[in-house]
Amino acid sequence: MNTLFKELEEATLEQYIHGELPQWLADPVLEVARNPQQYAEKEYQVEMLLAQVLEYDVYAEAGCCKWAYDHEDIKRTLRWLNEAQKGSKGA
C-alpha cells in the first residue's frame, strides 16, 4: 500500500517537473499521495490515479482515438476519491 502512494508521489513530481502536468492538478494529486492513511481504503481509485498520472498527456483527446489520460480524467478520479472520502458513495 505504501509503495502505491510512494509511486504516485514520484510519478506526479516527475510529470510536474519534467512533463506537462500543471501545478493546479499536481497539487491535489500530491495531497492524496502524501496522505496514505486518509486514502488507505481507496486503493482502487489511487491505482487508477497513478495510471492516469503516468500516462498523462495534454493532447490525449486530440487524435482519432483516446490514447492517454488528460486533465479531465485526473479531475474525475480526484472527485471520485473525495466523494468516497466524504462517504456519500462509500468505499
Added chain:
Amino acid sequence: MPIYLDCNATTPVEPAVAKLAARFLEQDYGNPASPIHDYGLFARAAVEHARAQIARVVEARPDEVIFTSGATEANNLAILGLAQSALAEGKRHVITTAIEHKAVLEPFEALERLGFEVEILPAGADGRFDPHQLAAALRPDTALVSTMQVNNETGSVQPLAEVANVLAQHPAWWHVDAAQGFGKELEQLRQKRIDLLSISGHKIYAPKGVGALIARKRAANLPPLQPLMFGGGQEQGLRPGTLPVPLIVGLGDAAKLALREHAQRQERCRAFRVQVLAALARLGAIQNGAEAHCLPHVINVSIPGIPSDQAIHALKEVIAISSTSACTSHTRTPSHVLAAMGVSFEQAESSLRLSWCHLTPAVDWERVIDILQQLRQA
C-alpha cells in the same frame, strides 16, 4: 468439503477481486454509456481502467481490448467475425488444430457450412501441434489460422513462437485462444504477430460471464471483424450490449494481480506440483502430454486399472477433480484431445485432470493414494 483441484474448469474468485466487483454492484452501479453524471462517468473510467490493465498483460493497446461474455464469445467473434472480409477477398481456406476447445472447433464447423475449406492440424503425443505442418498447410488463400496457447485438458503449452515465424511473411489472420494461458504464461502472448486473442475472466480468478477479444491493430487498423450481434454501438460497434461493469472491473483487477503476483503464484503451483507428481508416481500414473511443455498448475494422467469415473467418485470426499475423457455413460466417447494425441481408448478412459492454483490448500495425498490403491484391488 473436498479440496478443489479443478481450476482449469474454473478458478475461485480472488477475494480482493470479489470485493471490488461487489462495490460496483452495490455502490458505483452507473452505466458507462451514460456519462452525463458521475455515476456514468465513474463507471466509464472503471471500464477504461480495466481495459488498460488487461492490455498491459499482453503489451497491447487499451483500445484493442473488446469486452465479451467470455472466451467462447471471443472465439466466435474472432472466427466468424472475419468470414465476411475473407469471402470478399476470395479467401476460403482456414486452419486450426485438432486439440482446440469446442468453442473454436464448432465455429470452424460453421465456417465450413458457409463454404470455407477447413484444414485441421493433428497433434503429437506430447500434446502439441507441429508448426512444420502448419507451414505445409498454408496457402495463398488461407484467410485465418487459429491455434490455442495452452490446452485445457493437458496443460500443454503450444509452440506459438514457432507459429509466429511460420506466419511472419503470410497475411493470414492469426487467432489464439488464450483462455487457459492468459495471465499464467506471459511471454508468448506478447508476440506482436498474434492478431486476435481470446481470454476468459473465470480462468484467472475473476467472475464468470466476462472475457475479451484482444484485436491487435495492423497498420493502425483493427482486423476487419464484423459484429455477430446488433443493437448498440458498444465496444467499437463489435459487441453491442450494456457493459457489465462489476465483471469487467473484476477482470481488470484479476489481470493486474496476474501480472503483479505472477512469480509467487508460479512458485506456489510448482511446489504443489512436486507433491502431485510424487503421489501419482506411487500409483504408476502415465502422464498424457509432455511434462516439459506443461504449465505448473495442471496435469493430465491415466492411472492404469482405474476407470476415471470410478476414481472421481471414490475421491469425491477428498479432492474434486475431473476426467478429461469426456465419457458419457451412453456414448463412451473419449476426449477428442487425447484421441488426437494418439492416446488409446483404454488409457483415455482412465484419464484424470488435476488442476490447482495459488489458493489451493494442502491435500492429504496419503489418503488419495490409499483410496485409489483400494479401488484398483477391488
